[in-house]
Amino acid sequence: MTLRDSKPVLPPAQALARYKEDLCVRLTDDRMGVLPGVIGTVFFARGSQPDVRQCILDCFDRFEKMFGAHLKGGKDTDLGKFTKRTAAGVEKIRRAILDTPSYLEVSVVRSSATDQDTAAEYSIQTLTGVATPDDYVSPTGRLRVPKGKESGLSYLKFNVPMDLVTTGDGIAQYEEFLRYVCEKLVVRGGYGGLSPILPYSYHRYMPQEWALAERFSGLEIDSTAHLQSRDYDPVSYEGESKDDLTAVYDHLHLGAKVGRWGFIKGVNWYTILGELFIERLGGEAAIRSALDKPDIHIEHIGSSLLIRAGDFPRLGAPEEGLPEPYVFVNSVLRVLRDPKPDALHTYIPDLPSADTKNARAWVARFDLPDAPPIPETPKVVPQSVKRERARLSVPGGSPCPEAGWWQTPAREGSRRHFEAGEIMPVIEGSQWGTTSWHWSPNES
Structure with a gap:
């Protein structure tokens, strides 16, 4: 008997039939506080620029074309009201993507929910980086940043219900849209797979999200995805200290001091690697060689490499154990993770959550027992990067x-x-x- 024989594998239909009620939180008025869903989250560059904002709109329009029958609500500004949307209200969301000045962030949502306190079966949202509105000169005069300089990565996230991926056609729909997003945007990294879907006002449900992720290893903790973009965004600098800079780079400039090294969050059904991470592993050919296994599918789309661990997303229910394809992909990609990641939840008093301690154990859940420590981050960008x-x-x-x-x-x-x-x-x-x-x- 092999290890595969000793553990059952639950396709999404079986996993949902067995655990649907466990994966849901129902509110007293019969609305849903938490739903089982499938997410796709990507972090991308140049989100302040008009051509990229047009590509963001193309993604929203494609999502509307595919799932528009389910989409009822949304919001068009960060502080705007989450409401039911008429055709005019949908157009307001579309115009916000295109018409918001580059020095202001775009923060919009299109959703099957009509309020911010109900979990949505279908949703797409984005939060963009911004461009500096004016030339900037530091107090010391030694650092100058020109007008229009991009600041920070942007993110786009979508979700569909877990029901959708219980059929081959539904999986194909999910993958079609994920590929479309990666074709349209300059993706630096991301992931996709099963996840608890929380309302837009997610804070009160973070303890439930943690409890589900702790029980089901295939679930992604992603309620604070908008806070993860910095992890995928390397920064280096020159100067005596961060208080007296002479140069700042939005990449790892050879010989400069490392501000942020750039890390992936971890592995799920889909793990998306941008050019930085592809190069860090020795290039695409080396990655394909390392992951040469029949149930691992690799596809280069746009600026990124999409790595799929298995033919369908896994819940990682207790009787399944850790999903084997996820463990295998993780054995190669784990060196791209942060050796000391931060919390995945904001502070929650008196209740278990994905705080720093729990988050560090959770992101390492697919590591082999004898896996070596992840290398520490260099303090200075190496003068040369040896492809081993x-x-x-x-x-x-x-x-x-x-x-x-x-x-x-x-x-x-x-x-x-x-x-x-x-x-x-x-x-x-x-x-x-x-x-x-x-x-x-x-x-x-």
Whole structure:
């Protein structure tokens, strides 16, 4: 009997039939506070620019075309009222995307809900970065930022009900829209999969979101996605201190001090990598080699690489254990995570939540027991980045390219030392299919 035989796999239809009530929070007036859904969240560049805002509108229009029969409400400004929308109200949302000046953020929502306190089966929302409205000179005079300089990444998030992905046609609809978004926008990173869907006014439901994510490993904690854009956005600078800068870069400038290194949040059914993260893993060919397994699908769309772990999203119910495709993809991509991530929830007194301690355990839930620590962030951008292609992944049955410690997700506790030229074994009968060995840092 293999490990795959010992754990059931619940397709979305079975998972929903078994756990739908557990995944819902019903309010006293029969509205929904939490729903099971499927999300797609991307972080993208140049959200202040007119051409990109046109692309955002194209995404909203495509979502409307696909799911418009369900869309009833929305909001057109950050502080605007979340209401039922007539045709004129929908047009106001569309005009806000195009007509808002570049130095102001676009914050709009189109939703099947008509108020901010009800969870929406269908929703699409965005929050954009902004451009500086005027030339800026620091108090010391040593830093100058020109008018129109982009500040921060933008994000776009959509969700559909879990019911949709219980059929092949529904999965195809979800994937069609996710691909469309990645074609239209310059995506730096993102993810997609099953998630609790909270109302727009999500704060009171964060404890329930945490309780569900703690129970079902395939669920994404994403109520504060709008706060995650900084993680995907590297920044470097020059100067004696952050209080006296001489230059700031919206990328990792060689030799500059690291302000933000840039990290992915983690792995889910879909994990989306922008160019920074593709290069950090040694390039697309190296990633494809490392993830060469029949149930892993990789597609390059626009500026990003879409990695799908399995043919359908997994709930990760207790009887399933950790979804095996997610664990496999994580074994390769985990080095892109922040070794010390922040909380995924804002402060909640007296109730368990995705605070810093819990969030750090949650993002590491797919790590193998013997996985080495994630490397610490450099303080200075390296002068050169060595692509260690051979180290990234070696198929079982091949000679070891370099003496050192290696491990494979095909067998628990597999981490061992190989000499250069030693044949790296194939793990027969493993649920992972093709055996791939991954470089692991030396033991201390």
